[in-house]
Amino acid sequence: MALIPDETRQQLKERFQTRLSGPVRLTLYTKPGSSRLVLPSGLGCPTCDDARQIAELIRDSAPDKVTLEIVDISQDGARAEIDEVFEVPTMAIAADTNPGRIRFQGLPTGSEFPALIDAVERVSSGDHGLKPETVTALAKLTEPTEVMVFATPT
């Protein structure tokens, strides 16, 4: 099934042409997919294949700026450990070679898709869009801090 309509592909291509400036490194952490087969919790990954399609869509929309690495955590457990990725699919977005600190766990569809595109564009341009007061306040964080936001596609 083609998850992404051609119209969306074209729109994204045009959008990225003007909005991406710097390189973006996408890392998709997956396990071998089991398609629509429902397996007991922890086995397989029913949404990994769809997540791969979304990650590839982003890369293919701006192949000169976006690189995509796919990490199979069932094969490369050490890497998952280092990058602290324990659930799949997880997509991490980075501008440099560090493990991406903006991550989407689960399939970023529906209302999460614009958030994903926004994150890619912001990482590329380096423009976080936050108020100066916010940046000042965030400087008070001296320890690694995880901000985990639960969302739904609707």
Place this chain on the structure above:
Amino acid sequence: MASAQVRALCVEANEFPELSNHFRVRGVPHTVINRRAAFVGALPEPDFVAATLEGAGVNVDEEPGPHQDVPTSSR
């Protein structure tokens, strides 16, 4: 991006029911700081930052701004 200390993780709540249950997610957006402190709703930026710092255990001794228009969405 604005802080090298912060890692942002957006979790699709329906896809990870065990995680959602663990953090007692009843509505979205539901934000959990360091797997410890939580707040619900799409807060305005200053409130979001304040709640994040508080959740991270940072002493915020500045006077809190008057933000009465705090929308909370639950669905």
